[in-house]
Amino acid sequence: MPKAVFPNRFLPYLLLAPQVAITLVFFYWPASQALYQSTLKEDPFGLKSKFVGLANFAAVLGDPDYLHSVRVTVVFSVSTAVLALALALFLATAAEKVVRGKAFYRTLLIWPYAVAPAVAGLLWLFMFNPAMGTFAYLLRDAGYRWNPLLDGDQAMVLVVVAAAWKQISYNFLFFVAALQSIPRSLIEAAAIDGASSTKRFWTIVFPLIAPTTFFLLVVNTVYAFFDTFGIIDAVTGGGPAQATQTLVYKVYNDGFVNLDLGGSAAQSVILMAIVIALTAVQFRYVERRVHYG
Amino acid sequence: MAKIELNEVRKVYPGNVEAVKGVSLSIEDGAFVVLVGPSGCGKSTLLRMVAGLESITSGTVAIGERVVNALEPAERDIAMVFQNYALYPHMSVRRNLEYGLRNRKMAADEIARRVDEAAKMLEIAALLDRRPGQLSGGQRQRVAMGRALVREPAAFLFDEPLSNLDAKLRVQMRAEIRRLQRRLKTTSLYVTHDQLEAMTLADKLVVLNGGRIEQAGSPMEVYERPASLFVATFIGSPAMNLLPLGAGGLAGLTLPAGAASAAGAGETLGIRPEHMRLVEDGAPQPQDMVFDLTVSGVEVVGAESFIYGTLPEGGPEVAVRVPGYSHVEPGTRLVAAADTANLHRFDQKTGHRL
Ligand SMILES: Nc1ncnc2c1ncn2[C@@H]1O[C@H](COP(=O)(O)OP(=O)(O)OP(=O)(O)O)[C@@H](O)[C@H]1O
Ligand SMILES: [Mg+2]
Numbered sequence: 001m002p003k004a005v006f007p008n009r010f011l012p013y014l015l016l017a018p019q020v021a022i023t024l025v026f027f028y029w030p031a032s033q034a035l036y037q038s039t040l041k042e043d044p045f046g047l048k049s050k051f052v053g054l055a056n057f058a059a060v061l062g063d064p065d066y067l068h069s070v071r072v073t074v075v076f077s078v079s080t081a082v083l084a085l086a087l088a089l090f091l092a093t094a095a096e097k098v099v100r101g102k103a104f105y106r107t108l109l110i111w112p113y114a115v116a117p118a119v120a121g122l123l124w125l126f127m128f129n130p131a132m133g134t135f136a137y138l139l140r141d142a143g144y145r146w147n148p149l150l151d152g153d154q155a156m157v158l159v160v161v162a163a164a165w166k167q168i169s170y171n172f173l174f175f176v177a178a179l180q181s182i183p184r185s186l187i188e189a190a191a192i193d194g195a196s197s198t199k200r201f202w203t204i205v206f207p208l209i210a211p212t213t214f215f216l217l218v219v220n221t222v223y224a225f226f227d228t229f230g231i232i233d234a235v236t237g238g239g240p241a242q243a244t245q246t247l248v249y250k251v252y253n254d255g256f257v258n259l260d261l262g263g264s265a266a267q268s269v270i271l272m273a274i275v276i277a278l279t280a281v282q283f284r285y286v287e288r289r290v291h292y293g
Numbered sequence: 294m295a296k297i298e299l300n301e302v303r304k305v306y307p308g309n310v311e312a313v314k315g316v317s318l319s320i321e322d323g324a325f326v327v328l329v330g331p332s333g334c335g336k337s338t339l340l341r342m343v344a345g346l347e348s349i350t351s352g353t354v355a356i357g358e359r360v361v362n363a364l365e366p367a368e369r370d371i372a373m374v375f376q377n378y379a380l381y382p383h384m385s386v387r388r389n390l391e392y393g394l395r396n397r398k399m400a401a402d403e404i405a406r407r408v409d410e411a412a413k414m415l416e417i418a419a420l421l422d423r424r425p426g427q428l429s430g431g432q433r434q435r436v437a438m439g440r441a442l443v444r445e446p447a448a449f450l451f452d453e454p455l456s457n458l459d460a461k462l463r464v465q466m467r468a469e470i471r472r473l474q475r476r477l478k479t480t481s482l483y484v485t486h487d488q489l490e491a492m493t494l495a496d497k498l499v500v501l502n503g504g505r506i507e508q509a510g511s512p513m514e515v516y517e518r519p520a521s522l523f524v525a526t527f528i529g530s531p532a533m534n535l536l537p538l539g540a541g542g543l544a545g546l547t548l549p550a551g552a553a554s555a556a557g558a559g560e561t562l563g564i565r566p567e568h569m570r571l572v573e574d575g576a577p578q579p580q581d582m583v584f585d586l587t588v589s590g591v592e593v594v595g596a597e598s599f600i601y602g603t604l605p606e607g608g609p610e611v612a613v614r615v616p617g618y619s620h621v622e623p624g625t626r627l628v629a630a631a632d633t634a635n636l637h638r639f640d641q642k643t644g645h646r647l
Contacts, residue, residue, distance in 0.1 A: 185379035190345050192421035193440075194367040203392075207383045 031272065037265030049262075057265035066250070066267070067241065072248040076160060077224035080242075084164035084220050085213065088171030094202070096179055106176065113169035117227065120232030124162035148236065152243025155236045159244050162235055163228045171216050179205070179210035218282040226275065249270055294371075295357035295447040295480055296322045297343065302352035304338050304504075315352065320497070323478040325471070329491035330501035331527070336484040337452055339501070343482060344450050345369050354566050356447055359596040367396075372441035373450040376457065378433045387421040390443050409444040414473070431462045438470070444478075449474070450570070451483040455490065467493060476477035477527040488528050492516070498526050520635075522644040524552040525563050525637060531592075531599055532564075534569070534611040536562040537641060545585035545604035548646035549633060559646065563637035564600060566612040584611060588621050602627060 005267075013244040038056050038235050040049040057116045060066050076259060091109060098105050112120070127135045130147045148155040197245035229248050232238060238253060245253065251271065255264030305312040313335040319430070320326045328336045341347040343354055345366035353360050361369045370438040372393075380389050387408060394404045415435045425433055434454065438547070441449055452472075455463045462644060467639070471494055474481050476529075481573040485491050491498055492512045500507040510522040519525035526532040536543050540558045577583050586602030598619035599612045613629050633644065638647040 091584075183379065184376060185375045185377055186381065187377060188344075188366070189373070189379040190381070190392070191346070192344065192366045192371065193371050194396035195392075199396065204381060280554075 006013075010166065024292045033266075034265045034268040034272070037261055038269045039262075040265075041262045051260070056262045057270075060263055060270070068242060069245050069247055069250045072156075072242070073248075074229075074246065076156065076163075076244070076246050077144055077154075077221050079160045079218055080167070080218035080224040080228070081162045083160060084167040084171055086165065088168045089175050091168070092172050092175035092179055093205075095176060106172075110169045110173050112166055115166060117166060117230030119233045120166045121159075121231035124158060124165070124231075125235045128158055148240075150240055152240055155240055155244050159228070159232050159235050163224060163231050165222055166231070167220055171220065174212050175209065178209040182208050215282070216280060222275070222278050223281070226271070226276070228280055247274075274292050296320055296482060297354040298325075298353075299339075299343070299483065300353045302339065302354060302356070303350045303581075304335070304342060304347065307417045312403070312504055313342070314331055316501075316504075316506055318499060318506065318509065319353075320482060323480055323494045324473050325481045325483065325494060326499060327483045327485060327491040327497070328494035328499050329485055329500055329527075330507075331353045331487055332486055334501045336501055338451055338637050340373075340452055340482060340484050343369075343448075344371055344373050355374040359567075370437060370447040371450055372444040372446040373452070374437050374441050374447075374454040376453040377542040378437040378457075380436055385422050385424060386417065386428070386439075386494070389425065389436060390421075390439050393444050395570060407443040407445070408439075411439040414442065415439050429459055431466065434458060434462075434466055435561070438473070440459070442473075445522070448480040448482065449483065452484075453485055456485070456487070463490075468495065488530065492528070499530075500527060502527075504587060518562075518646070521647050522561060522563075522639045525639065529565060531566055531612045532628045533563045533565050533637065535609060536564070536604075536611075538562065543604065544606040544608055546608075547585075549580055549582060551580075559641050561641050563610075563632050563639060564635060566614040567607065568635035569611070569613040569629050569631045571600075571613060571615060572630050575630075578632070580633050581630040584631070584632050585609065586627045586629055588623050588625045588627060589622055591621055593618055593621050602626070607625070 024227060032033055034180070042049040043051045065228065073090055093110070095102065095105055116121070127133050128139075128146070128148065130140075130149055136146050147150075148158045178183045186204060186208075187200060190204050195203060224244070228246070229252065232244055232246060232249050233252075235245045238249045247267065248271065249262050251267045254267065255258045262281065299316055302313060302316045303311070305311050318326075318567070328339060330336055332421055335430060337345060342349050343356075345361065345364060345368075349362050353362055355550075356369055356371065357360065380386075384392065390408045390411060391404055391639040394407065408421075411422060413510065415438055417435050417439060418430065420432060420436070425436065428436065434457075437454065447536060451470075455466050458466060458549070462590060467490055470483075474570075483494060495512050498512045498515045499509045502523050506514055508524045510518075515524060516528055519528060522535065526535065530621060539559050542548065564582075570625055584602070585605060587605070588600060588602045590601045592599040592601070596616070598615050598617065598620055600615060600619055601610055601612050603610045611629070613627075639645065
């Protein structure tokens with residue numbers, strides 16, 4: 001690659017400066033603050049704080065509420081990712097078969113992605129609110145005891161559905177692209193080779209889009225972990241009885257509502273470690289995918 | 294093994310594109326039939342209708358004694374070799390070969406026997422554990438053939454299977470396909486736009502143009518008695534020389550007395566380059582037609598050369614085959630002759646042979 005030569009030796013640094021400044025201000029500074037805070041303990045009035053080392057981490061990891069929240073997060077994230085992936089894949093394969101109005105159908109499916117998380121949460125809340133939701137009404141009419149405000153499992157189902165709904169568009173786009181990249185002759189060869197359409201899907205199509213599926217699995221898990229605060233806040237507020245309190249939600253709740261800054265910061269640091277781990281997996285994977293083709 | 298019978302087969306694609314306009318064709322059991330024609334003439338469409346990959350708008354396709362119009366590709370007992378090979382990239386070569394047999398719930402020992410046999414026949418035994426991505430183009434081509442072979446189908450269908458190979462490999466694979474087909478005696482329908490490939494492979498050559506059959510027959514028949522101007526120019530390289538006659542004949546062309554009265558205006562005469570000779574190599578005979586040419590170029594092929602020359606007054610260009618290395622300079626004036634016994638005559642309006 002040819003090397004760019006700048007007329008002034010300070011110019012390149014000047015050009016880089018905004019990017020570096022943004023990274024410093026918006027990532028390294030809060031991150032270091034979180035790290036610093038996580039080693040401090042504040043008195044109940046927030047007047048003094050003292051250094052406690054790893055005590056906050058020990059407290060967080062030993063807290064049954066925190067471990068409960070980990071379980072909730074795992075259930076929520078896996079369910080959301082799997083649901084969003086499965087539905088998007090189903091819709092993408094269906095879109096392949098649409099003959100007329102393909103573009104229109106695809107455009108419609110992409111819209112939900114433009115809806116803000118909190119708004120998405122509200123939409124689902126309105127539909128399924130036990131007091132006024134249309135679907136809640138229908139469910140109860142059908143003899144089902146629907147009350148996500150009291151029933152933790154139902155609340156979980158509701159946030160999972162709302163969170164997955166928003167992610168389907170994104171997944172759909174990737175799946176459509178992946179499906180289109182499979183040469184048609186491959187499917188035709190399999191048809192001649194006597195594979196039914198179900199069999200073709202599982203033995204040819206699915207393995208060939210596996211790289212995309214894996215990539216999306218990571219992206220969706222990260223999304224469910226970190227980007228669903230708005231939805232949970234709007235739909236359940238973490239309740240009932242912490243049944244939908246994910247790790248991110250708990251950071252917010254402990255830090256800003258319960259004002260346990262040290263504990264909240266320790267949780268943030270743990271979360272940060274999880275993001276870094278997930279991102280590392282993703283990057284390694286994306287890199288491998290580049291070599292794959 | 295089976296014969297294939299096409300009866301008035303038509304294909305209209307959405308958007309009212311009529312790709313195949315009523316094709317009737319009978320393929321004998323064990324025959325190697327090659328469909329040849331220019332790009333877009335409907336070759337692939339026709340083949341895909343036989344395979345069941347494209348619906349048939351009207352007419353019938355029968356394989357063996359069965360009309361297969363309504364059958365799925367898998368039920369037609371055919372195997373197809375695709376232009377891009379269409380190997381399953383995530384499966385080993387062995388799995389690729391086995392796939393069609395496993396789907397048909399064949400016994401494991403029979404599958405193993407067939408795969409080994411095909412692998413031996415195609416010399417790919419050493420490649421069985423590799424993925425298609427780890428093979429060269431020629432090896433992939435062999436695997437694609439192998440996948441068709443192991444099925445032991447009633448018919449093989451090929452859609453330009455050699456067009457992704459380099460020239461040398463193409464000639465080699467061409468010979469190999471021919472040899473295999475002779476040995477297995479499986480009815481084969483082969484699509485290509487390469488007339489040389491078509492000539493060398495076919496028992497029966499079918500020239501397609503604009504969705505219709507122009508001519509069907511043995512390669513020699515088609516070459517020696519082209520049924521139309523289209524076939525005359527499509528088959529043979531360089532193409533047949535065409536001489537459209539006007540009211541006063543054609544400037545620079547002298548026909549022998551007898552032929553001159555027979556061939557009149559509104560006719561196009563055709564003569565192949567190999568039937569032409571330079572007059573310096575032998576004086577014109579009474580039955581010869583004589584050309585007055587100005588050399589426009591020379592193409593040296595090796596063992597022979599083609600001299601291109603134009604007739605005067607903006608007349609057509611004709612090619613003359615001469616043995617060996619020709620040193621003629623462009624602009625030289627030459628006299629060429631050809632025996633009228635080798636003449637082809639076509640109607641200018643309809644393009645049909647007279
Ligand atoms: N799916 C389709 N929809 C509409 N028209 C089509 C479709 N497939 C092919 N055609 C048209 O039908 C005609 C015949 O196509 P076909 O693929 O059979 O040509 P071909 O003889 O195989 O050409 P080539 O040598 O380039 O492969 C073409 O004019 C093509 O544009
Ligand atoms: Mg074609």
